[in-house]
Amino acid sequence: MEKRDDLCCETTEVHGELLKIVNETMPDETELYDLAELFKVFGDSTRIRILFVLFEAEVCVCDLAAALRMTQSAISHQLRILKQNKLVKSRREGKSVFYSLADDHVRTIIAQGREHIEEE
Amino acid sequence: MEKRDDLCCETTEVHGELLKIVNETMPDETELYDLAELFKVFGDSTRIRILFVLFEAEVCVCDLAAALRMTQSAISHQLRILKQNKLVKSRREGKSVFYSLADDHVRTIIAQGREHIEEE
DNA sequence: TTTTCATATGAACAATTATTCATATGTTTG
DNA sequence: CAAACATATGAATAATTGTTCATATGAAAA
Numbered sequence: 001m002e003k004r005d006d007l008c009c010e011t012t013e014v015h016g017e018l019l020k021i022v023n024e025t026m027p028d029e030t031e032l033y034d035l036a037e038l039f040k041v042f043g044d045s046t047r048i049r050i051l052f053v054l055f056e057a058e059v060c061v062c063d064l065a066a067a068l069r070m071t072q073s074a075i076s077h078q079l080r081i082l083k084q085n086k087l088v089k090s091r092r093e094g095k096s097v098f099y100s101l102a103d104d105h106v107r108t109i110i111a112q113g114r115e116h117i118e119e120e
Numbered sequence: 121m122e123k124r125d126d127l128c129c130e131t132t133e134v135h136g137e138l139l140k141i142v143n144e145t146m147p148d149e150t151e152l153y154d155l156a157e158l159f160k161v162f163g164d165s166t167r168i169r170i171l172f173v174l175f176e177a178e179v180c181v182c183d184l185a186a187a188l189r190m191t192q193s194a195i196s197h198q199l200r201i202l203k204q205n206k207l208v209k210s211r212r213e214g215k216s217v218f219y220s221l222a223d224d225h226v227r228t229i230i231a232q233g234r235e236h237i238e239e240e
Numbered sequence: 241t242t243t244t245c246a247t248a249t250g251a252a253c254a255a256t257t258a259t260t261c262a263t264a265t266g267t268t269t270g
Numbered sequence: 271c272a273a274a275c276a277t278a279t280g281a282a283t284a285a286t287t288g289t290t291c292a293t294a295t296g297a298a299a300a
Contacts, residue, residue: 009182009216009276021176022187027234032165032172034237035230040163044288045156049146056141061247062129067142074289076248086236095246095297096129105236109229110155114147116206116225117154129246164258181277194259196278215267215276 041085042109046070047078050099051106054088058100161205162229166190167198170219171226174208178220 027035041047049068053059059067065075079099082088089102101107147155161167169188173179179187185195199219202208209222221227 009180018173018177018179018183018187022173025176026169026172031234031237032168035233036163036165036168038233038237039159039168040287043156043160043163045152046288048152048156048159052146052152053138053142056145057138059138060129062245063138067138071290072247073249073291076246077288080248092247092297095244097247103236103239105232105239109232109236112225112229112232113155113158114151116223116229117151117158119223119225160257166258182275191260192277193261193279196276197258200278212267212277215274217277 038085041081041087042113044078046074047082048110050075050078050082051087051101051110054099054101055107058091058098060096060098062096064099158205161201161207162233164198166194167202168230170195170198170202171207171221171230174219174221175227178211178218180213180216180218182216184219 026032046068050064053064053067061076061079062072064079065072068075079088079090083090083099086102087106088099091098091100146152166188170184173184173187181196181199182192184199185192188195199208199210203210203219206222207226208219211218211220
């Protein structure tokens with residue numbers, strides 16, 4: 001059984017190629033960071049609930065707050081995060097600001113997430 | 121312009137139906153929580169990097185640690201989280217434990233995430 | 241212009257979390 | 271059995287984050 005010096009434990013086949021795989025297929029630092037940031041946005045049940053509302057309708061901030069029974073401030077803070085990450089877009093109409101889904105990746109990602117947790 | 125008493129601000133059409141929408145299409149508390157928990161798992165670049173390695177090969181803990189240049193402990197802690205959330209499964213072979221992807225939702229979710237951030 | 245309504249935002253606090261360190265568990269080898 | 275190796279885990283720490291409270295901005299109405 002031959003010795004490897006680049007990796008620590010002794011396995012059966014992958015090893016030498018592992019670093020190559022990692023270097024060739026791993027996205028760069030920036031993309032990894034952005035990916036994690038994106039998923040963090042989905043990782044809060046308040047934001048998820050906001051998204052479920054926006055799946056059905058374009059709504060203004062205070063309607064969201066009322067529907068989800070949370071303060072306007074809390075909703076507004078979360079909408080800012082959703083918007084910064086382009087999950088949501090906004091449109092001003094008089095005093096109100098209406099929010100809606102920015103694109104359909106959001107639906108797909110959440111749908112896949114639901115499939116995953118229901119597959120148990 | 122008629123007055124509403126269930127919601128705070130005055131808009132154009134959705135309002136009265138909003139609460140109905142919310143009640144009918146919103147997943148229950150438990151599912152919302154589980155969904156958020158699932159996405160939290162994707163919301164860390166160390167775990168994302170682990171997943172990218174597992175996209176390509178089944179690997180043991182210390183190979184992962186070496187490839188990602190992190191301590192065995194840090195990797196092990198993260199693998200536990202990935203496993204608890206069924207993103208990853210493990211198999212013992214002698215002293216080593218090999219980890220691999222649990223199912224394909226993981227690929228889909230990450231692929232959609234990449235599409236989203238690259239669409240900018 | 242002053243008031244009122246809708247939204248945004250900074251600061252503070254509590255809660256969560258990723259990593260490190262030390263150590264425990266489990267497996268093989270001598 | 272003891273020693274060595276691979277992995278897991280509890281405690282501690284530093285960093286991040288969601289909500290609240292107070293207040294600011296922006297738009298319409300009086």
